[in-house]
Amino acid sequence: MLxxxxxxxxxxxxxxxxxxxxxxNWINKKRMxxxxxxxxxxxxxxxxxxxxxxxxxxxxxxGNKLAVEEKQSKRNMWLLFSMVINLGFLGFFKYGNFLLENxxxxxxxxxxxxxxxxxxxxxxxxxSFYTFQxxxxxxxxxxxxxxxxxxxxxxxxYVTFFPQLVAGxxxxxxxxxxxxxxxxxxxxxxxxxxxxxxxxGLFEKVVMADSLLSETADTVFxxxxxxxxxxxxxxxxxxxxxxxxxxxxxxxxxxxxxxxxGFTLGDNFLYPYGSIxxxxxxxxxHISLSTWLKDYLYIPLGGNRHGITRMYVALMLTMLxxxxxxxxxxxxxxxxxxxxxxxxxxxxxxxxxKMEVGVMGSILLAVFTYTLVNFTWVFFRxxxxxxxxxxxxxxxxxxxxxxxxxxNFDIIKIMVLSATLxxxxxxxxxxxxxxxxxxxxPWFLGLIWAxxxxxxxxxxxxxxxxxxxxx
Amino acid sequence: xxxxxxxMITTVxxxxxxxxxxxxxxxxxxxxxxxxxxxxxxxxxxxxDKAIKEDVxxxxxxxxxxxxxxxxxxxxxxxxxxxxxAGGCSxxxxxxxxxxTSDFSGTxxxxxxxxxxxxTTNPKAQPWAWPQSKVDYxxxxxxxxxxxxxxxxxxxxxxAFLSQDEGVDGIxxxxxxxxxxxxxxIYDPMPPFHEFADVTAERNVSMKRQAETDTAYTNSIKAxxxxxxxxxxxxxxxxxxxxxxxxxxxxxxxxxxxxxxxxCPSSDFLREHEKKVTPRSEFWDQLVQQAQVKAYHFEDxxxxxxxxxxxxxHLSADDADIFTRELLQIMIxxxxxxxxxxx
Numbered sequence: 078m079l080x081x082x083x084x085x086x087x088x089x090x091x092x093x094x095x096x097x098x099x100x101x102n103w104i105n106k107k108r109m110x111x112x113x114x115x116x117x118x119x120x121x122x123x124x125x126x127x128x129x130x131x132x133x134x135x136x137x138x139x140g141n142k143l144a145v146e147e148k149q150s151k152r153n154m155w156l157l158f159s160m161v162i163n164l165g166f167l168g169f170f171k172y173g174n175f176l177l178e179n180x181x182x183x184x185x186x187x188x189x190x191x192x193x194x195x196x197x198x199x200x201x202x203x204x205s206f207y208t209f210q211x212x213x214x215x216x217x218x219x220x221x222x223x224x225x226x227x228x229x230x231x232x233x234x235y236v237t238f239f240p241q242l243v244a245g246x247x248x249x250x251x252x253x254x255x256x257x258x259x260x261x262x263x264x265x266x267x268x269x270x271x272x273x274x275x276x277x278g279l280f281e282k283v284v285m286a287d288s289l290l291s292e293t294a295d296t297v298f299x300x301x302x303x304x305x306x307x308x309x310x311x312x313x314x315x316x317x318x319x320x321x322x323x324x325x326x327x328x329x330x331x332x333x334x335x336x337x338x339g340f341t342l343g344d345n346f347l348y349p350y351g352s353i354x355x356x357x358x359x360x361x362x363h364i365s366l367s368t369w370l371k372d373y374l375y376i377p378l379g380g381n382r383h384g385i386t387r388m389y390v391a392l393m394l395t396m397l398x399x400x401x402x403x404x405x406x407x408x409x410x411x412x413x414x415x416x417x418x419x420x421x422x423x424x425x426x427x428x429x430x431k432m433e434v435g436v437m438g439s440i441l442l443a444v445f446t447y448t449l450v451n452f453t454w455v456f457f458r459x460x461x462x463x464x465x466x467x468x469x470x471x472x473x474x475x476x477x478x479x480x481x482x483x484x485n486f487d488i489i490k491i492m493v494l495s496a497t498l499x500x501x502x503x504x505x506x507x508x509x510x511x512x513x514x515x516x517x518x519p520w521f522l523g524l525i526w527a528x529x530x531x532x533x534x535x536x537x538x539x540x541x542x543x544x545x546x547x548x
Numbered sequence: 549x550x551x552x553x554x555x556m557i558t559t560v561x562x563x564x565x566x567x568x569x570x571x572x573x574x575x576x577x578x579x580x581x582x583x584x585x586x587x588x589x590x591x592x593x594x595x596x597d598k599a600i601k602e603d604v605x606x607x608x609x610x611x612x613x614x615x616x617x618x619x620x621x622x623x624x625x626x627x628x629x630x631x632x633x634a635g636g637c638s639x640x641x642x643x644x645x646x647x648x649t650s651d652f653s654g655t656x657x658x659x660x661x662x663x664x665x666x667x668t669t670n671p672k673a674q675p676w677a678w679p680q681s682k683v684d685y686x687x688x689x690x691x692x693x694x695x696x697x698x699x700x701x702x703x704x705x706x707x708a709f710l711s712q713d714e715g716v717d718g719i720x721x722x723x724x725x726x727x728x729x730x731x732x733x734i735y736d737p738m739p740p741f742h743e744f745a746d747v748t749a750e751r752n753v754s755m756k757r758q759a760e761t762d763t764a765y766t767n768s769i770k771a772x773x774x775x776x777x778x779x780x781x782x783x784x785x786x787x788x789x790x791x792x793x794x795x796x797x798x799x800x801x802x803x804x805x806x807x808x809x810x811x812c813p814s815s816d817f818l819r820e821h822e823k824k825v826t827p828r829s830e831f832w833d834q835l836v837q838q839a840q841v842k843a844y845h846f847e848d849x850x851x852x853x854x855x856x857x858x859x860x861x862h863l864s865a866d867d868a869d870i871f872t873r874e875l876l877q878i879m880i881x882x883x884x885x886x887x888x889x890x891x
Contacts, residue, residue, distance in 0.1 A: 078692045083699040120692040269551040288722035485730040515549040522549075523557025530562040535569060536721035537710055 078117045080275075080330040081283050088117065089334065096338060103260040107230055110338075114239035118202070125201040128166055133236045135162045136211040137229055143218040144225040152219060159215040163208045171205065173198045175405035203243030205402055209369055211236050214250040216373055223251045231257045240334040244327045246345040246365035253340070261339030270511070273526060274333030277510070280529040281326030288536040289494060290319040293487055297468070298458050305479040309471030311488045314495040316458045317451050321350065321498070324363065350450070351502030353442045354427075355419040358450060370399050389424075393417040403457070408465060412456040419449060443503050566709075573708045573719055577758070582704050582747045583712040584634075586685035587697040592751050593686040595630050596646055601654050601804075602627055604885070607642045608659020610635035611812035613753040614745065614862035616657075620872040625885070629657070631751040637679040638664050640792055645683045647796045647805075655806040655885060660835065662811075662826035666784040669792055673782075701749050716740040739771040744859070754865040760858050769859040770817070777821045784826060790835065797839055808884055809836060809843035810875065813852065818860035842884040849878060 078085050095101060095109050119126050139159040146152050168176075177193045184191035214235070217223040226232035235254045241247075263271060297304055297312020304312070328345035335342045349362035359367045378391035393414070400413020434442060452469065459465035471479050505513075514522055582588065596605055604627070606612050612633040622628040632642050639658050646652055658665075667675040704710050711719050718724065744759035758765050797807060811832055814822060826832075828845070836843040846852040851874040855867040863871055879885055 082692065082696045083703070084692050084695040087695075087699060120695065121690045123691075266551050269555050272555070273551070284721065288720075289725060292722065292726070481733055483734065485733045486728045488733075489730070490725070511549075519550040519553040520557055523554040524561055526554060526558040527561030527565060530558060531565040531569070532721060534562075534566055535709060537712075 078120050080327065080334075081279055084120070088113070093337070097262070104230070106260075107234055107257060110239070111230065111234045111237060114234070114237040114242060117239040118237070118242060121202055122199065125199070128170070128201050128204070129207065129237060132163060132166065132208065132211050133233050135159055136215050136236070137226075137232050139215050140218045140225050140232070143215065156215060156219045159212065163212050167204060167208045170198055170201055172401075172405045206245045206247055207236055207242060209247050209366075213247070213369060213373065214254075217250055226250070226254045227258060238335075238340075240331040240338075240340075241342060244324070244331070245363075246328055246331065246342050247369050248342055248365065252343060256340050263337055263339040267339065268337050271333040271336030271338075273514070274329050274336060274510075276333075276526060276529050276533070278326040278329030278331075278333060279533050281322040281329060283536045284529075284532045285494075286319045286322035286326060289490070290315045290322065293483065293491055294319050294458065296482060298460075298464060300480070300482055302482075303467045303476045303479045304471050305476070305481045306471055306474050307488050308479065308481060308483045309468045309476075311483055311491040313451050313455055313458075313468065313472060315491045317350075317454045318491075318494055318498050320454065320457070321346070348502035348505040350447050350499050351443055351504070351506045352446050353439055354446055355416065355423050355449075358446060359416075359420070366399070366402070370395050370402075374398060389421050392420055392424075396420065406460075408456045408459060408462060411462075411465075412453050415453045415456065419453075440503065444499070447499055570707055570709050578708040578711070578717075578719060580705050580708050581711065582701065582749055584745070584747045584751065584753070585712055586682050587689070587693055588747075588749070588751060589632065589634065589682045590686040590689045591694070591697060592630050592632055593645075593682070594689075596632070596652050597650050599630065599652050599654055603652075603654040604629040605646065605652065605654065605656045606631050606633050606659065607639040607646075607656060608633040608810075609637050609639070609661045609664045610745075610753075611661055611814070611862060612657070612659030612810070613751070614755055615812045615868050615871050616659075616810075616875070617754065617868050617872045618750060618752040620869045621876060624873065624876050624880075628750065631753075633659055634679055634682060635745075636664070636675060638667055638675040638789070639679075640665070640669070640789060640796075641676055641679040641683055643793065643800075644796050647800045649687070651803075653800075653804040655808060656800070657808045657810055660809050660811050660832065661814075662822060662831045663784070665793075665835075666786050666789045666826060666831055668782070668785050669788045670785075705749075713743050715743075717743040737775070739775055740768055741772045742768050744769055744862075746865075754868060755858065755862055757865070760856070760864045766858045773818050773860060777818070784831070786831065786834075790838065793835075794838060797841070806884070807839070807841045808879065809839065809841060811843075811845040811847075813846040813855060813857055813863065813871070814861050815857045816860045842879075842882060844875065844878065849874070851878070 078088060092110070092113050095113075096106055101109060115126055115129075118129065136159055139155045142155045143152055146155065181191055181193045214223070214226075214232070218225060226235065231254050234257055235248075235250060238248075238253065294312050294316035297308055298316065300308075325346040332342045332345070343365065345363060345365050347361040347364065349358050352358040352361055375391050375395040378394055379387045380391060381388040396413040396417030397410055398413070400409045400411070400416070403409045403412070452472070455468050455472070456462075456465045459468060467476070470476055596603075599605065604621075604625075606616055606629050610633070613631060613635065616629070616631075618628050618631060632646075633639070634642075639660075643656065643658065646656065664675050667673065670676060671680060700710075709719060711717075713719070714723055716727070718726070742759070742765055744756050744765075745753045746756055747753050759769060760766070800807065828847075832843075832845060844852075852871060855871055856864040857867075858864055862868075876885075
């Protein structure tokens with residue numbers, strides 16, 4: 078089920094009626110939330126709930142064993158059990174076709190004529206998100222950082238909580254499970270603020286991403302021909318904005334919905350395009366994934382504890398795997414490689430050059446960071462390296478005769494929206510939406526909110542999927 | 549921060565904006581209509597899987613949609629046919645899908661617009677890709693999408709501003725923005741293409757009154773047909789399309805299915821163009837001869853001629869009723885709908 082759909086509105090109204098109605102006690106309210114979360118997921122493809130159940134059951138069992146087991150070999154075994162099942166599902170459903178394709182290519186490359194039967198595997202929605210979430214629970218128990226969930230209901234709800242089930246934020250057990258122990262009820266202000274965040278998220282998705290940006294990106298990246306300098310930049314900037322609004326919009330919706338139920342989910346995006354440097358970018362972009370990768374991959378790989386070379390290797394490996402997490406294609410791996418390279422180069426520069434920058438210097442560095450990030454999005458969006466190469470070369474003005482496929486207004490629209498997006502992110506680096514909302518007159522806030530509702534209604538989308546669902 | 553006050557202001561302003569927006573578009577001649585989207589098609593396609601021997605499925609392109617009126621058909625036969633035709637589409641992908649993914653063994657009425665029927669079997673070519681995308685959508689349609697569709701119908705029937713129409717008549721935000729043009733960086737030779745169909749929730753399509761009565765509006769549609777007819781498009785792929793159809797037909801007949809071919813009316817410039825590009829003797833006649841099924845060409849029946857075709861390609865709403873009645877009478881007389889008991 079999509080947040081930007083009529084079905085979700087009806088679904089959520091029913092959830093709220095039961096949640097705030099007098100019929101259910103807290104345990105039954107949690108059961109209701111769990112049941113409706115399965116409906117939320119199952120309305121997409123009911124049989125795939127079974128994978129969610131298996132993942133839940135495996136980590137519940139492994140977690141309980143890890144909580145009491147003292148013998149290290151057995152602790153290792155239970156961790157391995159969880160890893161094999163979770164990563165096995167992820168590997169099969171998400172990377173099965175990719176592995177088979179590459180195996181076929183490899184066999185053909187070494188002269189063995191091999192043709193694999195296509196597997197036609199359906200990718201279960203949100204598998205990358207809930208797999209990482211359940212794994213974090215088991216790993217934290219293995220590392221004795223958390224206590225096990227008190228009841229199976231609490232744990233199952235942690236895995237399945239519908240606001241963040243299919244596209245995050247990837248919430249840690251200690252941040253969410255404990256919220257289920259005591260009855261939660263949003264205050265009127267919390268509820269309204271949650272509704273505002275839900276509106277903001279839908280505005281980002283339906284108006285900004287789907288109505289104003291996606292078509293330009295699609296036109297350029299699906300053109301099937303080499304395009305002009307302006308078209309290439311417009312397409313890339315459009316996608317850059319689209320993916321931000323799409324994913325940050327989903328996160329805002331998830332956080333807002335949880336807020337309306339009285340729960341708090343952490344921020345997932347903090348104005349990433351205003352970042353100065355790539356370390357900061359990754360502290361602001363998809364925060365729940367980047368901290369997951371840092372805690373469960375980069376640090377176990379050695380982090381910065383074993384010298385500079387080992388740190389760079391760990392960093393690069395983390396980014397390559399982070400790239401692969403986003404999609405089963407080499408273009409995603411290359412996207413991760415570019416970010417890994419940026420991070421390493423930035424660390425080298427920072428370790429050798431100590432510089433103080435003023436306001437103008439900060440803005441220039443932020444523009445430079447934003448520009449380089451945009452080059453990485455080309456590989457993220459292009460389905461093939463050939464397309465990415467063509468777009469990049471056009472962006473570098475190497476295809477002066479490239480085709481003009483966008484109208485003047487399209488180009489101006491994208492440039493204005495991108496400049497606004499960058500400026501807003503840069504300004505908001507030290508602010509939050511709530512800070513801004515608290516400063517303005519309630520009438521002004523109400524008017525802005527009404528304009529968002531109006532634009533969502535007249536954009537009305539056709540229920541487009543969020544980009545990150547495919548991950 | 550007084551959120552309660554802000555929420556009240558939001559509610560009032562949003563209501564005022566939306567009421568104003570609705571009134572504006574109604575003042576511009578727009579009225580509530582159903583979007584003929586993939587979900588609407590998918591809901592109808594799902595009916596085929598539950599259809600019985602007496603049912604009739606209509607496939608083809610827009611002429612079958614405009615010319616065969618489902619309510620008129622139901623008045624005579626007692627059963628409403630399932631409308632799966634779609635504008636600009638070859639019937640072959642839908643026929644192939646029904647033959648190979650359903651057990652339906654009733655009657656399929658195939659609308660033959662030669663330029664589309666014989667166009668292509670290339671999955672990337674538009675006459676194939678469009679209907680195939682509908683077929684694919686149906687097979688992947690989720691319960692959530694079905695729910696959204698059913699919830700959206702009452703809203704679509706109520707508000708004029710809820711529209712997924714594209715192009716010159718598009719009034720959702722994305723389409724309104726797309727209409728803004730500056731300078732001439734790219735050239736689009738396509739004339740403005742007005743929406744000229746009224747669609748019901750059961751995919752009954754009839755011509756908009758404006759397309760029948762407003763000469764300028766009608767001429768703008770004629771200009772589009774002239775535009776489509778003026779290009780150096782790929783030649784018809786008669787061999788491949790015919791073979792694919794005949795292969796599927798053999799499978800369908802083998803399980804007791806009944807197929808009827810219908811060539812709906814066209815006129816003036818468009819008919820003359822069709823005579824040049826897809827002459828009857830080389831296309832329609834050969835199809836009928838090889839398919840060995842009952843076939844009806846409008847030129848063979850006086851009662852199917854001299855009907856009103858405002859923009860040369862589709863019947864006016866009133867004359868579509870006449871066409872449906874007359875065609876059905878002919879078919880009933882020929883006993884080609886043996887399972888249907890006329891009322």
